[in-house]
Amino acid sequence: MSLLRLVDLSTDIALRRGAVHALDHVNLEVRQGETLGVVGESGSGKTMTVLSVMGLLPPGGRVVGGQILFDGRDLLAMKPEELRRVRGVEMGMVFQDPLTSLNPTMRIGAQVAEPLRVHQGVGKAEARERAIEILRRVGMPRPEKIVDDYPHQLSGGMRQRVVIAMALIRSPRLLIADEPTTALDVTTQRQILELIDDLREEFKMAVILVTHDLGVIASRADRVAVMYAGRVVETATTEELFRAPRHRYTEALMHALPESAQGKLYSIPGLPPDLSRPLTGCRFAPRCRHATDACRTTDVQLVQAAEEHLYACLHPVTEPVAFAPRGAGEPREAAGSGTILSVRELVKEYDAGGKGRVSAVAGVSFEVKAGETLGIVGESGCGKSTVGRLVAGLEEPTGGQIVLDGTDIAGLDRRARRRMHREVQLMFQDSYAAMNPRMRIDGILTEPLEIQRVGDQAARRARVTRLLDQVGLPARALERYPHEFSGGQLQRIGLARSLALEPRLIVADEPVSALDVSIQAQVLNLMRDLQSELGLSYVFISHDLSVVDYMADRIAVMYLGKLVEIGPASQVVRAARHPYTQALIDAVPSPDPGHAPSPATAIRGELPSALNPPTGCRFRTRCPLAQEICATEPPLQGGPHQVACHFPLRPEAAVSAGAAPAGAG
Template sequence: MSESIGPTTRHASSAGSRPLLELRDLDTDIALRRGTVHALDGVSLEVAPGQTLGIVGESGSGKTMTALSIMGLLPSGGRVAGGQILFEGRDLRSLPPDEVRRIRGVRMGMVFQDPLTSLNPTMRIGAQVAEPLRVHERVGRAEARERAVEILRRVGMPRPERIVDSYPHELSGGMRQRVAIAMALVCSPSLLIADEPTTALDVTTQRQILELIDDLREEFGMAVILVTHDLGVIAGRADRVAVMYAGRVVETAATEQLFHAPRHRYTEALMQALPESAIRENGGHDRLNSIPGLPPDLSGPLTGCRFAPRCSYVGDDCRTTDPSLIPGAHQHACLHPVPAPTGAVTGPVPARTEPAATPVTAAPELAAAPVLSVRNLVKNYPAHGGGLLRRSAGQVSAVADVSFEVRPGETFGLVGESGCGKSTVGRLSVGLEQPSAGQIVLDGTDLTDLTGRERRRMHRQVQLMFQDSYAAMNPRMRVDAILAEPLEIQKVGDGAARQARIATLLDQVGLSRRALERYPHEFSGGQLQRIGLARSLALRPRLIVGDEPVSALDVSIQAQVLNLMRDLQRELGLAYIFISHDLSVVDYMADRIGVMYLGKLVEIGPARDVVRAARHPYTQALVDAVPSITPSSAAAGDGMTIRGELPSALDPPTGCRFRTRCPRAAQICTTEPPLVGGLHQVACHLPLRAEPSGTATQTQAAV
């Protein structure tokens, strides 16, 4: 996973430059009905021209609130209560409102996390990109459109002359994010703030967007503040890093120094919660180091170190003494810090020595009969044109001839970009949709042949765990009713038996009985995923399909949920289909991995082989695009990079569907490659490597 930090920082040092932006003891409060939340408490940061500052931390740490305070975009009830925001030497808090508005509109730009919600769905793209020019620079309509086309071209937008007349819903996620970047850059700002700009994107699109921001920083000479919870993104892109927790900066240093030798225990815990930190070189897995508990409530008084209730190294002094940042090149606010290295540090972050990590060994019953067999699965959706008549416009090929098996106790990972068909396979596997062709055999029974009551009875054996548990729950139902619902629908037991089953479920997922009386909106994201997992376990299934079950969670909460899923797998003998676009998470969870592209399964094999010895160029591109906090020669791969947008499933390319984006494509790729090989199969005429056994495949012989 080649987006890692190397022996030197990525960008030129700006240590001798005067700060473009400087925050001094910034305090921000949010007034609510129940009191005032002290969102920021004494935050001091600076960024120089041409420099990238990364701000990282869990949700609620204050990183986004810092960005919104700088831009003057605080939510209702929010105000900067103290401190200074110095931009180009002037305190924005002391300037007239009109002047501040112009500075923030012209000299600063911001890219938000979700471009779809930050773009106006009723306005064409060109009008939205040109709007800052017309408001702040009084540019005429024709000139504004011309400059909008030019900036869209500079951010890599294909066919910008046509895109300016499109609406946001007509663009892909990556294209919408490019529009958001164009809007932020159209007035040539000196500072660009990117708030989680790639969180909702696939790793390949994420890499393109991050490289775009990096290139534009160099081209425009901008300073960049990159706000994210993804430590790998920060490690690969920033010059300096600020780690925030509970409204404060707890550690800040040059990127290489911080990632190779963190000092604050919170920073260390974040790094050790990453799946890549638990994957051993021999392919085995250690248990993820999760951070217990939740960040503190910032609406009340706090005593001592704010991280103390969650810290494994807490002392009595931590509960009474509030530590301050120690001055210097590497600042941290920790009374019992990670020991400083005695010499030059060239390896990854040292593993925590206490408590000791518990080895995790996967033991799927490879000789047992499959729980699920998917055979030649096809799913096509009818496409209709616009207008009142809604004439047929062909078919969308969502899943095309996909076959795989899942055995008892096994985790089968399914990865690929958005639109590849992996979630459709998940919905078909649990019977939420009917396939156009093929078989789905569950415990020897073909689900496609069943109807009515027989199908409902088989649904007990396979359940779905949703990406967004909150959206999948009825907000008007309490947790006790949510967990009882599948038992009532399937007529399992009487009232007393159901209550006993619910109590067991809460124990299994680590929730207290008090949770039963609460509603979904009263829980955190990690708690909601535990409730979602409990509901999927209610009927004692043999297989659970997890559709992006941890993609929306912070790294610490993600570790808790992943540990829980593996514990329950060993305890109950569960099989999982784990669907995700995050290859590092799938690498940690899965025994075998299937890689999908545009409805096709292009590679399938043992997780270690697929990730560390990928045979398909698309798989290698996914591996190389995953950000990492540690250098790894094993992950360097072939440096595969793919460009462009995913082709339309309405009219997929002939032959190999990946050939239009593949850097290795040749004439032979115009014919469709079969999926061939032994344990490690690939559908590619020009595979990157021979099969691990060294046996030539049929395809290689043909080439």
């Protein structure tokens, strides 16, 4: 039975000149108790669809046609008071960024309880108790304390649990989750998605899961709607869609995944259309490798492929998309023999204002060869970004060595470290935040050349023009400001800036974590092409093992400041030896709907405090296989594929004797 139906829903966003036709005759159905996944690139209309349902459209936005039927009632025909009650009581929404959707001046308990006080008139004391109870039900540790905290005092995963608690405190019949795990690492993402699944069963509610991650859709949704340029282009059950996709856009999204790479990742050319202009024909035709003249002139309607499978394509897919097992990508060419970077017993501690010392990095050692990519993976808080900032010279280590071409840069003075920046550059996760919004791209790219006094004005101009050509942007981009570019274009500009001084090593800190799968493919392919062309070395930092598997020659796994495993990428991904590494692998969503991660490998609980890390193996407090001997620190040993575990997952890698069976952590 349908709980929510969208019938020919059309939404416009008014501009100074004209309007953006964000949604064009969208038809969707959400049944009681099911999870509907809505997937597509940025600008496809998926978020605008749920904002239309919730009545939270941006300024200038309004529904211009169609119906939104909730349990048979048309929300668009309701009076404002009745509509507020339905949307405040029977529907709940979880937003992508919990920090910006929480009030920084209000305590957690007051925000969670606010719907009770507004819609039900519950007293302050009762509302507090019910807030504590719902926080406990969403798995929040120490809810009695958390209710008196502020949002900035919580981790990203904890803030997301708060937002979920706010959405559920009135026991809604429909939960809308808009990109609820995009900014989270894979283990926290798995916890949040499992929490939503469990709560759906407990509350008997329907869920709309909006995401650009096909792996999340495959493992969590019952049915899927694929959106492109404001329209639904394909709907099917999850199993049917991944077994036999029919629309060429759906196929292109699947081919852009690292799991389907046969050589290079497939990159969807071009950009989605401008929805403020009249469009004819199939909206995907300008980017489709199978498009014909008929596609460009025919307004293609949804047709039925199976009982619950509809698609709008004149040249549908006839062959299934194959996904390769992790660690089975194409072999990388061997890196050069020379070592460009050697990190030895690196330590970084921070003063916690009288509370002690934060152990961010604790005795980490690794090497990077010329032309090689070393991937560093781990949860948020594991120390991987701190290692990147230390290598790039943005922070000074507490101890250890960072040897670049035979010189220990950790001991250099300020002037010498500035010269070192010619050799090592940092590529940031959020390129927009790393750029001065008041500077044009010309000034942003020229700035490092001016600081390092490289060439005259004419030489610098020629250099930045060549940089834009290398990253696939036109020269006219130099006159524009950062806010005028898409996320993928900004990441290309960030890469261009890191190349300005012709470095030998680039530290890339989560460079594609916030990008759509199609834009992610473009940036990853570009980075690999430039590595081959320029002989670059990368330290590639990410929480996504499928991305690191595609990019890296070797992978280093970090946990709470320690290196727990390092080795060739294919061996680490296919034959992990540390229980933590295996847990990270199992937590990555798979685009195969038949793949179900083992509950035995799930990491439970929050990351321990780096103020007082566990003794011995720091993972032992969360390891399902931990034994008494794990309270003593295991050494990192084992040849090319090293592991720091008393009883590795594979017996041939054992590094210490003991009576415990192989596989005990």
